[in-house]
Amino acid sequence: MAPRCWRWWHWSTWRRTRPPLPGSTPSRSRAPVGPDGCAGRPASAKCGGFRQRFSTQEQPPQICVVGSGPAGFYTAQHLLKHHPQAHVDIYEKQLVPFGLVRFGVAPDHPEVKNVINTFTQTARSARCAFRGNVVVGRDVAVPELRAAYHAVVLSYGAEDHRALEIPGEELPGVFSARAFVGWYNGLPENRELAPDLSCDTAVILGQGNVALDVARILLTPPEHLEKTDITEAALGVLRQSRVKTVWIVGRRGPLQVAFTIKELREMIQLPGTRPILDPADFLGLQDRIKDVPRPRKRLTELLLRTATEKPGTEDAARQAPASRAWGLRFFRSPQQVLPSPDGRRAAGIRLAVTRLEGVGEAARAVPTGDTEDLPCGLVLSSVGYKSRPIDPSVPFDPKLGVIPNMEGRVVDVPGLYCSGWVKRGPTGVIATTMTDSFLTGQMLLQDLKAGLLPPGPRPGYAAIEALLSSRGLGPMGPACLFLGLGEAGCRGSVPGQGCWEAPGEAAGSSGDAGTAGALSLDPSLAGTEGMLCRGEGPGSASRTLSHSCVACPPWHGALAASFPGPSACFPLAKGHPRQR
Ligand SMILES: Cc1cc2nc3c(=O)[nH]c(=O)nc-3n(C[C@H](O)[C@H](O)[C@H](O)COP(=O)(O)OP(=O)(O)OC[C@H]3O[C@@H](n4cnc5c(N)ncnc54)[C@H](O)[C@@H]3O)c2cc1C
Numbered sequence: 001m002a003p004r005c006w007r008w009w010h011w012s013t014w015r016r017t018r019p020p021l022p023g024s025t026p027s028r029s030r031a032p033v034g035p036d037g038c039a040g041r042p043a044s045a046k047c048g049g050f051r052q053r054f055s056t057q058e059q060p061p062q063i064c065v066v067g068s069g070p071a072g073f074y075t076a077q078h079l080l081k082h083h084p085q086a087h088v089d090i091y092e093k094q095l096v097p098f099g100l101v102r103f104g105v106a107p108d109h110p111e112v113k114n115v116i117n118t119f120t121q122t123a124r125s126a127r128c129a130f131r132g133n134v135v136v137g138r139d140v141a142v143p144e145l146r147a148a149y150h151a152v153v154l155s156y157g158a159e160d161h162r163a164l165e166i167p168g169e170e171l172p173g174v175f176s177a178r179a180f181v182g183w184y185n186g187l188p189e190n191r192e193l194a195p196d197l198s199c200d201t202a203v204i205l206g207q208g209n210v211a212l213d214v215a216r217i218l219l220t221p222p223e224h225l226e227k228t229d230i231t232e233a234a235l236g237v238l239r240q241s242r243v244k245t246v247w248i249v250g251r252r253g254p255l256q257v258a259f260t261i262k263e264l265r266e267m268i269q270l271p272g273t274r275p276i277l278d279p280a281d282f283l284g285l286q287d288r289i290k291d292v293p294r295p296r297k298r299l300t301e302l303l304l305r306t307a308t309e310k311p312g313t314e315d316a317a318r319q320a321p322a323s324r325a326w327g328l329r330f331f332r333s334p335q336q337v338l339p340s341p342d343g344r345r346a347a348g349i350r351l352a353v354t355r356l357e358g359v360g361e362a363a364r365a366v367p368t369g370d371t372e373d374l375p376c377g378l379v380l381s382s383v384g385y386k387s388r389p390i391d392p393s394v395p396f397d398p399k400l401g402v403i404p405n406m407e408g409r410v411v412d413v414p415g416l417y418c419s420g421w422v423k424r425g426p427t428g429v430i431a432t433t434m435t436d437s438f439l440t441g442q443m444l445l446q447d448l449k450a451g452l453l454p455p456g457p458r459p460g461y462a463a464i465e466a467l468l469s470s471r472g473l474g475p476m477g478p479a480c481l482f483l484g485l486g487e488a489g490c491r492g493s494v495p496g497q498g499c500w501e502a503p504g505e506a507a508g509s510s511g512d513a514g515t516a517g518a519l520s521l522d523p524s525l526a527g528t529e530g531m532l533c534r535g536e537g538p539g540s541a542s543r544t545l546s547h548s549c550v551a552c553p554p555w556h557g558a559l560a561a562s563f564p565g566p567s568a569c570f571p572l573a574k575g576h577p578r579q580r
């Protein structure tokens, strides 16, 4: 069925949205969000009323979510929970779901990854389908999705990084923290990063939680990392690492660091390392923290104690034999990456000494005119992630790096919504992303209820599947199989290039990883390049095998118990359109 044009429904009924005021946060919620995700009112009053209104005579709304990170899954969760007939298709460019929970959260923080259990529950809903391996904006355009669905939610995160925009940034030895994080987490596009860790000193620019993640991974003893699900390749490189000192550099002062207390405490307690903090940086701070908000106060007190007091017996015992160190350098802004004498790689960084103008969180760093050179062989720029525009039809604010929106409604594009980092910018933890995604879901349902979305049926995935296959593309199966979603998305892809098939599914079972027991590979793929992972048993949780695989999910651990045999990695067909 040919997708219909949006124009035939009533544009005039759409409430005009205003672009955010300059300098304002584009998508800040005004009403507090309740535990069910419905702002301002209890579930029974608002969402319950909504449920009653959408009777079975209504068309089941076909909703498309782009991106399967926390934003995509929490938006889907809200929609499915509060509309009894809504059907949600989640499109994801990777073979596997969960976005930064898979490819960002540090491997030594497994407890954070437990949210995948909630997401998997959502994915298991009969009204939800995961469509992995589809790059929206390349394989399928946003207007095509809008024509096929009643509403489209863009939750595609922030896949780029902010550039430093300083000379020397392109030198070998300089990496974005985003790429480094992707490398140690097995993100396919960063698999080949191969950072050279043969230097003595590394510098991380930026003082956020990503900077601390990266510093911790660089300094954690390999025997500790072995117990995590870090990739085998990264572990191998880290085992050979000669990095002894990591400087974490901020352009502002101790009162403006962006990391949080839990992550700082982990650094202080890191085995085999000791902190280097200059007490001079903390002079007079004790008096100034009296009036700051409590989380900032506690964080600064911990910094102060670490900088100025002798370590307690336990800390002293841990730090005495330490062969590695990390330090915080304040009031230093990156000015130039200094090349080695032969000009072939980074050998240091020139920092502009700064002072603060203003006070508290809002204080600005301004250069004093002095500079300082810090020798180092590795520079990791951790000054923030950045979203990219997805499609020319979707408005994008390049300055803020967000899709202009009002509480998740994309400005001036009826039926289009956004959630997560692409909605509010690349800050905030998973819980923040949950709250804002619930709010977007709520706005969408409100619009549906108000008759602002197109009436009549929409073809949903059927139309997109036809488009994809007319382009020689089709979703692959493994993620669906691991998620136990049954045959819906698991039919493989291009004829003649092989696909995954679950024996249990072929025999008519649900295709659930647990019941299928094993996944088999089309023999025509043997000996070709690329990687997919096969899970057959408890061994599928094995770090050794799993982490060179594109498709190996972090949820191996969670699902491992379902697999009754060993696991193995297999290649993806050479020349397969999905191979990158
Ligand atoms: C390194 C790092 C570590 C973090 N650690 C923690 C932590 O320990 N605890 C915590 O609470 N928070 C942590 N966070 C924050 C948390 O990860 C974010 O709040 C959250 O992931 C944002 O969710 P999102 O869905 O907006 O983006 P993402 O998680 O990035 O998800 C976006 C998804 O969209 C997909 N996508 C992108 N483009 C397309 C396209 N064109 N077509 C289809 N799909 C597409 C991506 O592949 C991805 O799966 C961390 C963040 C980073 C960067």
Ligand SMILES: NC(=O)c1ccc[n+]([C@@H]2O[C@H](COP(=O)([O-])OP(=O)(O)OC[C@H]3O[C@@H](n4cnc5c(N)ncnc54)[C@H](OP(=O)(O)O)[C@@H]3O)[C@@H](O)[C@H]2O)c1
Residues within 6 Å of the ligand: 164, 205, 206, 207, 208, 209, 210, 211, 213, 250, 251, 252, 256, 257, 258, 259, 263, 333, 334, 382, 383, 384, 385, 426, 427, 428, 429
């Ligand atoms: N364990 C966790 O919970 C965890 C782990 C990782 C990430 N996260 C979350 O993910 C989000 C993103 O983290 P992030 O560390 O990427 O970002 P972030 O928290 O925004 O920190 C960015 C850092 O880069 C600095 N910076 C920005 N531009 C700069 C420039 N041009 N020159 C020098 N320094 C610059 C910032 O300093 P200024 O303040 O001076 O701008 C800040 O110190 C955060 O909300 C974070 O809490 C959480």
